[in-house]
Every structure is written in C-alpha cells, then in structure tokens.
Amino acid sequence: MTGAEVRIEGLSVTRAGRRVLDDVSIALDRGAVLGVVGPNGAGKSTLLGALAGILPVSDGQVLLDGRDLATLSRREVARSVAWMEQHSERDIAMTVEEIVGLGTFPHRERGWTRSRQADAVSGALDAAGAAHLTRRAWAQLSGGERQRVSIARALAQRPRVLLLDEPTNHLDVAAQLATLEFVAGLGITVVAALHDLNHAARYCDTVAVLDRGRLDALGDPREALSTETIARVFGVATSVLSHPDDGRAVIALDGQLRG
C-alpha cells in the first residue's frame, strides 16, 4: 500500500460564523503518521473533516499528491481518503464480510462484478489481519475485533490517506495499542486525532498541537509535545522523559497547573 503526500495550506473553516480552524498549514510525506492533539473543541475533528472533503473549507486548500481536494468530486476523494468509523453501535444485522464490503462503495461502477467485490473484501480482511473473522456476525464481535474489522472496512476503500477520529475510544489498553501499532505500520499516510499524548508520542512521526482552531506546535513528538506547549495548551504540568529502551518521548503527568 502506498500513501499520498498531503499538504494542508492555510486551511481555515468557519462554522456558524466562528472560525473553528484558523490558518493551519501542515505538510506530510507519503506514509507519514500525523497525530493531532488538543483540548476538546480545538478543531481536531474539523481538521479531519476537511481532509475527508466532507466539510466546506472557507480558506486555504488541501493538496493530495498535488491535487486540490476542492477540485475533486466526493466520489473521487472517497477513492483516496478513508475515514475509519468508531463503532459504538453494535446492533447491526450484518456479517463482517458485508460490513467490509461497504468500503468498496466509491469504486463500484460498471464492470464491478461480484468476484471483484469478493476479492476486494478478502484482500482488505487479509491486510487488516481479520481474515479469520470473515463469516462472523458483527453483533457478536469483541471491541478489539470490531476495530480490526473497521480497519478492514476502511482498507476496502483502497485509501492513500486514512483518517481516524479518536480511534482508541471504547477500547481496552491492549486493543488501543494494537490498533495504533497496526495502523502506523500500514505504510499509508495516516492522520489520527488522539486524546492520549503518549499515544501520539509513541506512534506518530509528526504531532500537530491544536488550540482553539490554531496550530500551536508542529514537529516530531519531542519538539511538539514540550513541557511548555503542553502547559500552555492543556493547562497541565508534565515532565517529558525518555523511554529507557528507544529514547522516545514519554509524557509524565505532574498535575493540573494553577492560575
């Protein structure tokens, strides 16, 4: 799988008269993993929505391998950019195969045969390491299994950019790490809105810190997630340590900042 080069240039989004995203610029290489962090309401979901081409952009642009998203149809965008859903919904009377099959929607056209559909589904399930779940009913999966299937569903879209909005919600710790590790290893460009700063530090090449719609910091985890930045944006005191094995940044919470 190959990722796309993503360039976000001067991106602004206005909703109900309010700038929810203000002049954000980020450049990502093919296959890079970007973690977007920030307090609630900072604009994380808005940034993802703009990347998915489902929110109207008021200023600036998003370039995908040099092509402006705004010039592409919804369907064309959907062939390159997938949004991985968060399934809190369990009550769906579909099998894993059927759920994953939904992902081929933007590719279906004349000549999209039953066998092409079947190949796309089994390929995506293999790639997500979920082939063993193929025949299972969605409603009977565990949280971690559902997450795997959702990844397969997104991969069936054959994306070059994968968007994840707080992918670790509702998951236990093992499933959280499994999801992030897996997604980061796919080789496609990933943009994930994350709550947990340590997830961002561990699994992302680049971290963007958003604060009230503005890009406060951008860089590799150690640059972007400095004690000062975290204090300014989140209002908490932290010590940034180094992991004894690989030297990656580890953020230890010291408590709430007074003042």
Add this chain to the structure above:
Amino acid sequence: MVASARSAWGLNVGFALMLIASLAAAASIGVAGLSLGTVWSVVAGHLGLPAAQVGALTDAIVWDIRVPRALTAAAVGAGLAVAGVVMQSLTRNPLADPYLLGLSSGASLGAVAVLLLGLGSAVALSVALPAAAFAGALLALAASLAIARAAGAIGPATVVLAGLAVSQFFAAVTSLVIFLTAQGDSYRQVLSWLLGSLAGSTWTTVVVTVAALVVVLPVVAAWVARLDAFALGDTAAQALGFSVRSTRLVLFVAVSLLTGAMVSASGAIGFVGLILPHLVRGLTGGMHRRLLPAAALGGAVFLVWADTLARTIVDPRELPVGVVTAAIGVPVFVVVLVRARRRSAA
C-alpha cells in the same frame, strides 16, 4: 444466520406465492363464505378469461369489495414495511417507523382536513386526499425530528418520545376536528382514522396505494447501497463519497409520500412498519438489497391476514385493523426496545 443471495431469492419467491394465496383466501373468507373456485370465476371473468357464470351479488362482493380491499391491504402493508425499513436505516434507530414517529397521525390529520373541506368530485378527492396526507406526514416528520434535535442527541429514546408527543398531538387534533364537524357516526370515523381500517377500500385506493409504491420503490431500490452505508455512522458514510444529508432528505420525503398515500387509504395503521422489518431482518440479514423486497412482500402478506382477521373475528361487526396489528405489534415492540436498551448499556 444471514441468508445467502440464493436463499434470499428463494425467500422472496416463497413470500410472493404466499401473497397470492393470501389474496385468494382473503377474497373467499367473510360473512358470505365463498369457495376459491367462485372467487376465481369472478376474477377470471373480469380479466376476460373463460370462466363460469356467477350471480350479480357474488360478483359484486368479490370484485367490488373483497378484491380491492385485499389488494389495498397488500399495498399498504408493503408500503408501511418499506417505510419502516428506510426510517430505521436513516435514523439508525431500530424503533423508527412511520407510526411511532407521528407520520401516520400527521397524514391522518391531513386526510381528515380534506374530507371535511368537502371537495365536490370524487376525482378531485382521490388526488387531494393523498396529497394532504403527504403534507401532514411531512409536517409531522419535521416536527418529530426538530423536537428530538432540540432535546439533544437523536438517540432511539429521544426520537421515539418526540414522535410520541407529535403523534398524540396530531391524533388529538384529528379527533377534535371530527367531533366538531361530523354528525352521527363520528366515533367510527375517529377510530378508523386513528387506528386504521381498510373498510373503505375501493379500486381508487388500490390505484393510489399501488401508484405510490410504483413511484417510491425505484428511488429506494436505487439507493440500497447508501441505506447499507448509513450503518457506519454519518461521517464514515459521507466519506464513502455521497451526500448523507441530501440522501436522507430525499428518502424522508419518499417515506412521507409513501406513508401519506397509505394512510389516505387506510388511516393510521400502527406497528407494521416497526415489526415487519425486524422479523424479516432475522431471515435476510441487514443488507437492504435482500431486506427491502422481503419486507415489502412480508408486510403485504401480514396486513392481508391482519385485515381478514379484523373483519371476521367479532362477526358481524368489524374491528379496526390497527387493533389487530397493535395486539401483535406491541409485544414485539417491547422485545425490540428491551434488546436495544440492553445492547446500548452493554
């Protein structure tokens, strides 16, 4: 277990044969018990096929009363079941159906209002009645969704409570209007509009209800894949490359049209749109290309029998068919509600 494509095909053929048998049975069962052979003779005679002679009275009972009634029941049942399937997908709510969300009582009010305006010709009425019912259904739907949105999340409970409020309000206005203006038999009229009755079925109601199906079903059929995709949630569905908002809007209007046409023929029959999709989903799974045709056929069979029961069970009087569908539907509703709440709590 979820049906394969082949067994879903078999299921539809089975349902279709069941529907034909049910229509025949419904035409033969009644105060004047007629043999299936007699029914066939009448129908064949009218279709210009060679048939035995039957008396004028028998001919009238079968061709002017029972056949249009059975066909109306089938079309209404199919329409309400399809409306239920579509509403459940669009709102991602297992409890959504045209009756619970107030569309049916909104449509009733529209129909009653037109009847009381007393439009002269029968032709004008046959157009105005469904049109007003459609407008009433749209209004009720808009009101339910607006209340649910104002109350916060559009979760199952909120939507049902909002629908309940709207439904009760429209039903009360309908009753009031009938009592203020009608004479004599107004109780019966109130009951037939609020609980639903197929006693007023004619060939006109057959034409109106079948026409609504002919108009709406292709729209729904063209978008089965979108209906499937709604299961992923709005954002992920949208990211598959279609507009969730305009799809939902068009399908809401389509469902209102369907409900309006059905209610203008039969009043507000409850629970068909709720329970049929659930029962059929157990056989076909949730993919709409299998679920929709089976629900339509199943709904038709169900309502033909519910109506046959309603007009014969307390012979010589007639129950509103909504009493029968509620008697079957309420227990199913309770099961669905308990299951949905348990799952969301788990």
